[in-house]
Amino acid sequence: MPSVTVRKLSDETHRALKIRAARHGRSTESEIRHILDAAVNPAPRIKLGSLLAEIGQSVGGVDLDITRDKTIGEPVSFE
Numbered sequence: 001m002p003s004v005t006v007r008k009l010s011d012e013t014h015r016a017l018k019i020r021a022a023r024h025g026r027s028t029e030s031e032i033r034h035i036l037d038a039a040v041n042p043a044p045r046i047k048l049g050s051l052l053a054e055i056g057q058s059v060g061g062v063d064l065d066i067t068r069d070k071t072i073g074e075p076v077s078f079e
Contacts, residue, residue, distance in 0.1 A: 014028075021031035056062040 017031060018028050021028045024031060024034070026034065
């Protein structure tokens with residue numbers, strides 16, 4: 001498995017990484033891997049249609065039995 005060495009990391013950043021790792025119950029190295037993985041493989045976004053369908057289902061569904069008006073309209077005149 002490939003490895004990466006990061007040089008010239010500030011003391012503040014290193015300390016913050018160690019604290020963050022401790023909060024998550026991981027080693028500093030494991031926390032850095034987790035951060036990098038999340039940065040290059042972000043969680044999939046919820047698509048708007050899926051979200052709206054989920055909201056519709058949560059309120060009991062949506063009645064889509066709508067009759068379309070099929071009246072032919074007059075063309076627009078630009079003169």
